[in-house]
């Protein structure tokens with residue numbers, strides 16, 4: 343073919359780079375599939391990706407069967423409004439108002455293909471070229487992709503390495519007149535850390551102070567796919583109750599174990615300054631990226647399943663078991679209260695550790711892609727048997743690293 347390889351202008355180089363260099367998580371996930379073919383499913387301990395192992399609640403299937411059986415197929419498989427069907431958005435708003443004593447409005451909810459689309463749309467809607475967007479490291483790696491795609495500049499704030507809350511001093515330092523937005527994620531991927539009310543208050547107080555100082559709006563985007571995945575009995579501080587200029591992205595991927603169905607939403611706080619304009623821009627950003635009319639079947643399921651979750655007991659069991667066993671081996675693990683991740687301090691450099699872990703058929707994501715060094719992330723949303731059988735490998739890996747370190 344005379345056209346092959348002729349003209350690199352055929353493609354957008356930035357997009358090519360994103361597509362040809364897979365994320366560290368996806369890279370390991372693919373590697374895991376290969377290893378499973380070679381060694382068999384049971385001999386590979388794949389802790390690489392946040393794919394929930396717990397089945398969706400039985401009501402999900404029942405509602406879907408009912409919809410498919412009884413709903414007019416033209417309606418069920420047809421387009422909804424670009425931002426989603428109003429009765430679905432109303433049910434979400436009513437649920438949030440009841441559950442979190444919030445004051446949300448259905449008119450400011452936009453249905454999306456998961457939280458990923460939600461974050462990408464929200465950033466595209468707000469960010470102008472050169473605007474600074476702050477993230478707390480360690481952070482979900484796709485934030486960087488979405489921020490840069492929107493033309494923004496990623497600014498990272500250090501963690502307080504004891505509790506892995508944000509370093510508030512650093513946050514104050516990093517907010518400038520160019521700051522457009524701060525992204526928070528609690529319970530957190532990759533650390534599992536939960537920001538309780540005190541932490542959220544601290545963050546929002548700093549944002550309010552800085553809004554005054556610079557006489558401008560600074561937005562807070564709270565990315566909440568793990569909102570219900572909490573192992574402590576504490577209330578979830580819903581951000582619109584604490585900060586006016588807030589936006590929430592949510593997903594049913596983790597709470598209902600439906601990551602492949604791609605359903606979630608964006609909520610703009612009704613009392614945000616310029617809320618109407620912001621929501622219009624969200625509709626425009628969705629349009630510009632082709633993210634309109636999230637899957638109708640799953641939109642229509644939502645009003646009937648709000649408030650339900652998958653059974654999280656397997657995560658609880660895995661978590662307790664892993665914490666106990668890994669700490670007794672000698673691993674240091676960040677204290678966490680939610681999601682389904684453990685963030686483990688590595689006894690040697692993290693990429694080398696992850697490479698060596700592979701030789702024990704253990705798949706652990708090195709922390710560099712989360713914007714920090716010295717750790718690996720373990721996703722324990724796998725079956726209990728995998729967790730139990732993995733301990734031998736963790737032990738040999740640790741002994742091998744410590745022995746080599748002492749040479």
Ligand code: PLP
Pocket residue numbers: 392455456457458459482527531565567592593594595601605606
């Ligand atoms: N945000 C965070 C923090 C995540 O961990 C994930 C997925 O793992 C997403 C967003 C994207 O989720 P979704 O499957 O809803 O697109």
